[in-house]
Every structure is written in C-alpha cells, then in structure tokens.
Amino acid sequence: QKEVEQNSGPLSVPEGAIASLNCTYSDRGSQSFFWYRQYSGKSPELIMSIYSNGDKEDGRFTAQLNKASQYVSLLIRDSQPSDSATYLCAVTINTGTASKLTFGTGTRLQVTL
Amino acid sequence: DAGVIQSPRHEVTEMGQEVTLRCKPISGHDYLFWYRQTMMRGLELLIYFNNNVPIDDSGMPEDRFSAKMPNASFSTLKIQPSEPRDSAVYFCASSPGTEYRYFGAGTRLSVL
Numbered sequence: 001q002k003e004v005e006q007n008s009g010p011l012s013v014p015e016g017a018i019a020s021l022n023c024t025y026s027d028r029g030s031q032s033f034f035w036y037r038q039y040s041g042k043s044p045e046l047i048m049s050i051y052s053n054g055d056k057e058d059g060r061f062t063a064q065l066n067k068a069s070q071y072v073s074l075l076i077r078d079s080q081p082s083d084s085a086t087y088l089c090a091v092t093i094n095t096g097t098a099s100k101l102t103f104g105t106g107t108r109l110q111v112t113l
Numbered sequence: 114d115a116g117v118i119q120s121p122r123h124e125v126t127e128m129g130q131e132v133t134l135r136c137k138p139i140s141g142h143d144y145l146f147w148y149r150q151t152m153m154r155g156l157e158l159l160i161y162f163n164n165n166v167p168i169d170d171s172g173m174p175e176d177r178f179s180a181k182m183p184n185a186s187f188s189t190l191k192i193q194p195s196e197p198r199d200s201a202v203y204f205c206a207s208s209p210g211t212e213y214r215y216f217g218a219g220t221r222l223s224v225l
Binding site for chain 1: 214
C-alpha cells in the first residue's frame with residue numbers, strides 16, 4: 001500500500017462546478033496535511049494546510065480532513081480554467097525517528113469551458 | 114527574496130557524464146531538500162539538510178548520487194556517472210521548518 005494515494009485522473013469538471021479531489025494515507029499517526037498545486041512545467045506551490053478534523057476554508061478552496069478514515073480532500077468551488085493543474089496531496093509520515101513529508105503522485109484536474 | 118534559485122534550468126548530457134545541479138535556498142531557511150519528479154514515481158525526496166548538515170539521505174538512489182551543502186546559501190546535487198534512467202525534473206526546496214516546502218523552478222535533466 002502506498003503511503004499517500006491519489007487518483008491520477010484526469011478529473012474533468014465544467015467551469016463553475018465544484019471539483020473534488022481526494023487523498024488517502026496509510027499512517028494513522030499523521031498530524032499534518034497539505035495540498036500543493038502544480039501547473040504543467042512548473043514547480044509545486046502550497047495552497048492549503050490542515051491539521052485537525054473538519055473543514056478549513058480559504059476563498060474558493062476547502063480542505064477536509066477525516067483522521068478516523070485517513071482521508072483528506074480538497075474542494076474547489078466555482079472552478080475556473082486557471083485551476084487546471086495537478087494537485088498534490090502531502091502528509092507527514094512518521095518514520096520512527098522523525099516525521100517525513102510524503103507526497104502523493106497527484107491528480108490532474110481539467111476545467112472545461 | 115527571489116525565492117529558491119536553481120541552475121541550470123535544463124541539462125542535456127550523454128550517458129556516463131558527470132552532472133551537477135545547483136541550488137540557492139531562501140535566506141534564513143534552515144532546511145534544504147532535493148527532490149526528483151517523474152511521471153511514474155511522482156515527487157521523491159532524495160536528501161535533506163538542516164543547518165547545512167545532511168540529515169536523511171535514504172532516498173538517494175545509489176552511490177552515483179551525492180549532495181553537498183558547503184554553506185547556508187548553496188547546495189549541489191551531483192550525479193556521476195549519469196544514466197538515462199536519471200532523466201527527470203530535479204527540484205530543490207527550502208523551508209524554515211520541517212513541514213512547508215518552497216520549491217525552486219526545477220532542473221529538467223535529460224540523459225541520452
């Protein structure tokens with residue numbers, strides 16, 4: 001089982017719709033969760049962080065965390081063509097001596113006109 | 114601050130040649146990370162430094178890879194000899210702590 005799993009996509013949504021991106025992780029002790037956005041040919045950039053169960057909203061973005069189900073998601077409301085990118089989920093995984101930030105392979109989102 | 118600066122942006126080399134990638138982290142960041150990104154394996158951590166000291170190099174694929182950080186403002190990742198399977202995008206990232214990552218623009222390496 002991979003430490004951080006994401007569906008590779010592409011996830012295609014029409015402009016104005018809600019995009020829902022999902023991520024599961026294997027380490028039940030994980031404490032910190034992040035979403036990065038990566039445009040094609042560019043570097044990842046941090047867009048959201050979440051540490052406790054529930055929802056965290058920032059503009060059109062909402063991160064949702066459910067530690068019991070080991071599940072974190074990112075909702076993008078009113079999706080725009082400029083949201084088309086790959087979204088990477090990152091989770092701190094405990095390695096015994098330290099915690100290590102581990103990335104999923106990403107979900108490619110396509111917002112269509 | 115200009116952000117994390119990597120050079121070169123693109124490198125094309127022949128199998129067996131030595132390749133050196135360079136990174137200047139954001140001033141004041143104590144942590145520096147080297148990642149490799151491929152379609153198949155995603156973003157993989159190769160090595161990271163804390164205050165110029167290598168802390169975890171368990172992700173370095175083999176002895177052909179080495180990394181140094183001689184001072185707080187400079188790091189190198191060297192591949193010698195290079196192989197076609199090393200072709201990937203290599204990212205350097207820095208951070209004030211262990212969690213956030215501020216990525217450089219990356220170096221796209223092609224080994225022919």
